[in-house]
Amino acid sequence: MSLPFDSVAILGAGLMGRLMAVTLARSGCKVDVFEAGSADAEGAAARVAAAMLAPLAESAVAPVSVVRMGQHALSRWPELLAPLVQPVFFQREGTLVLWHRQDAAEATRLARVLANTGAQVPELAPMKSVDARAIATLEPSLGQRFAQGLFLPGEGQLDNRALLASLLATLEASPRVTLHWQSPRAPSDFTGAAGQPDWVIDCRGLGARPQWNALRGVRGEVIRVHAPEVSLQRPTRLVHPRYPLYIAPKPGKLFVIGATEIESDDMSPASVRSTLELLSAAYAVHSGFAEARIVEIATQCRPTLPDNLPALRLPQPRVLQINGLYRHGFMIAPAMLDAALEVLTQGHSPLAKSFGMQTQDT
Ligand SMILES: Cc1cc2nc3c(=O)[nH]c(=O)nc-3n(C[C@H](O)[C@H](O)[C@H](O)COP(=O)(O)OP(=O)(O)OC[C@H]3O[C@@H](n4cnc5c(N)ncnc54)[C@H](O)[C@@H]3O)c2cc1C
The missing domain is CATH 3.50.50.60 (FAD/NAD(P)-binding domain)
Incomplete structure (x- = not known):
């Protein structure tokens, strides 16, 4: 250029x-x-940040313009990473979305929103409904714990x-x-x-x-854990009534569990409530998190404009x-x-x- x-x-x-x-x-x-x-x-x-590259999953909270930008990024990141002097973990193993029975109504609403996004942005890989057996095939360590889920192929993440x-x-x-x-x-x-x-x-x-x-901060709290007993191949999202929760695997058996989303530019340390919610959610997805070691609990604010x-x-x-x-x-x-x-x-x-x-x- x-x-x-x-x-x-x-x-x-x-x-x-x-x-x-x-x-x-x-x-x-x-x-x-x-x-x-x-x-x-x-x-x-x-x-x-967890650095998930999940345009379809994010369409639950983002308009189609952002989804299109996210789709653009999935093919651009490998080109941007290639000339860098050190390798950077990047993968496109998809996103798994799971829910507990009590959140089934919210999951149905989410599936409708994602289907609607898929219709508007046909270049997105179509999402798939998965049953307990398909979930266990994708993520053997989750076994038959979840009866239903959604799989969003091709979504990515980086370190x-x-x-x-x-x-x-x-x-x-x-x-x-x-x-x-x-x-x-x-x-x-x-x-x-x-x-x-x-x-x-x-x-x-x-x-x-x-x-x-017009810029404002939107507070997010995330927890990094080292969990040698947990094997997850891809980011797993848990439908949650207050904010979308995720567990994003990183190299070296590190997992980022996040993130709260609070309308505040308060950068003080994470609250007990947020910490309990994030860790309970992770433990409910995989009991191997019980023996994980907490490496970091971090707070930052996302730079955000009014729209x-x-x-x-x-x-x-x-x-x-x-x-x-x-x-x-x-x-x-x-x-x-x-x-x-x-x-x-x-x-x-x-x-x-x-x-x-x-x-x-x-
Ligand atoms: C909890 C959390 C989870 C997130 N998860 C994801 C995710 O999974 N996927 C995703 O895509 N995004 C995620 N994000 C969002 C992402 O991190 C931000 O959108 C992104 O970092 C914004 O990039 P930026 O360069 O604009 O700002 P920043 O990364 O914040 O960088 C701004 C830099 O400017 C510096 N600076 C400030 N003032 C000055 C000054 N006066 N002079 C010079 N330097 C200055 C700061 O020190 C900082 O280094 C997450 C964010 C948070 C907080």
Whole structure:
């Protein structure tokens, strides 16, 4: 890709910032990354996320535009991961959705919503109803515990922390990239004068709130456990009356159990209630979680706009803001990246339009 500019400053080294930086540096651009925190991404939603890539499953809470972006990502992630200097766990073994008898009514409603999404987005692999025997074939360690479920073939997941680490190592290896840690910045710190970067790309997530007032945080609590006795091949979702619960397997017998969804930007530690709910749900899916070891209980807030949709915004010439990735950051990041590249190179994004994504020249 040839770029009509030479240099950029990227604000924020979470998910979008790192992805933009790697892509632009590979295209020959000089890149300066400014991050408020450290290389560990301790302030990024991306560090806490389960990183499931589940467009059909997420259509329970997301519109068709986000589903289309998620479908785009499933084929784009392998292309984006291939040139990175370290391997990143990525798989497309599908999603299994299960429920207990008392949640059958909610499961019926969910199945209707997913069927409706399938009709609107025919490129999605069709979901399948599965009985106890089919569930045991997909996930032998669950045995005959669940009478019914849904299987969503082709959905994916990746290892968020391995991705952040690999993007970082790739940036560190690039002679065109300078990384500035503990360096909070705002777009106004760059005046556009001679010697300044040609573009400022603002990927600060919730850190952009002072300039983008509509952003809000949506609190999520997740628990990481080490469970040598549990074997799950794919993310398993449990229908739950309050929020969709999931168990996402990661390499090394680690499992991410999440996530609460609370309308609050409170970043204080996880509540007892949330912790009990998440751990009970996991134990109800697989009794092997009883002897699991809790590695981490984490809280973060998802950067969210009023309509819960992502947006690209050009608040002033040569400043591009990418934000509002909400609970779908990993699932839609490749679509946001490709649309942002179109805006930077062509001044507008046909891809964003095809997804129904917001781009604003405000
Ligand atoms: C509990 C939870 C579970 C999730 N699960 C999933 C999932 O399964 N699948 C999925 O697709 N998505 C998931 N997400 C969503 C995903 O993590 C986010 O959408 C995504 O991380 C947003 O990316 P971002 O780059 O915009 O922001 P972030 O990843 O939050 O990065 C923003 C970065 O900007 C930095 N920053 C802030 N202010 C400044 C400043 N002034 N100057 C410089 N740097 C600054 C921050 O320190 C941070 O590093 C989950 C999120 C949470 C919280």
